[in-house]
Amino acid sequence: MRIAAYSDIHGNPIALEAVLTDIEAQGGVDQTIVVGDLAAIGPAPVEVLERLAAVENTIFVRGNTETYLLTNTVPPPSTEDVQRDPSLAELATSVARSFGWTQGAITQAGWLDWMVDLPLEQRLSLPDGTRLLAVHAAPGRDDGPGVEPLTPKETLEDWVKGCDADLVLVGHVHQAGDYPLTQVRIVNVASVGNPMEADLKASWVLIEADQNGYDLTFYRVDYDREAVIDLTHRVRQPAAEYIISFLKGEKVRSA
Structure with missing residues (x-):
């Protein structure tokens, strides 16, 4: 069983297409998990939603930006x-105007009704019995503090108490990470569309699972950020300068 997981596309169709192309280049997958923040804070919310919906065997969770839109x-x-x-x-x-702009676009195209049904979490059972939980920020929530390198281990342990999972996939903070805890492993799959890591590449994770266990690999994919900047200007995204600050590396987080 092969599973692709990625998050935080943020209406960036060029980064998304680069990730989808790389997934196929790595041999394709049987299942895809998208861990929230699909459309807002980007130049092409409708195009991204249409492309995501066209990927077979994909399940979604809602992110905090979906909740804001709804x-x-x-x-x-x-x-x-x-x-x-x-x-x-x-x-x-500019952020408020951007959310209004995005909400108007996806409402007109019929996607806001689709977004209403997005769940807070998704659960899968891997072939070896590993219980997988996908949730945007942390178990039980799509917003608030996220899983990042500076989060104390004691805090992470507290967040996963009672989550009934062995492997938890999150996004939200746009920073990849692997956090083995006492009984649970948390993996932050980072961001496809709004980079906050030094290489500014799109991120996705491959899980290869069978009855003997699973392997998890992080992939980083380059894409044409200048093309995204140009698109952001052309569509007159109200938060253009804020979005472009991600693409130019002005929002990079400390490791």
Whole structure:
């Protein structure tokens, strides 16, 4: 059994196509898991949703940006953040306009109704009995603190208590990682579309499983970021400069 897992496409069709091409180049898969944040904060939300839906045997979970779109809310900076730091006002305005722009596009194309049915989590049983859980941020939630290198091990152990899984796949923080805990292994599959790692490549994970166990491999895929920047300008994405800051490496996280 071969499973591809990836997350945080964020409306970036060029990065997504590069990942899908690489999956086929690595021999293809039987199942795909998409771990949330599909369309928002990118130049082509509808195109990305259409492409994802065309991939056979794909299951999805919702991310925090899906929840924002469905509840007419937006990510930080909040009104309170702007009151504390007025320099955030321009960013807050562009992000809010971007979510409105995305919501309008996917509603007109009929995808908002599809998004309503996205579950918080997905579960699979691998051939050896390994219980796999896919969830965007951490077990039980699609937002809030995510799994990253600076997260204390004690915190991770607390997050996975009672999750009834042996392998937990997450995204959310756009930073790949493998975190073996006492009884659970957490793997952050990172981001396809909005890079926050130094090489700025798209990320996906391959799980190869049989009755004897499973192997997990991280893949990094280059793509034409300049083409994404050009597309972002051409479609007049309201948060263009914010999105482009990811593509230019201005949001890289410390390892």
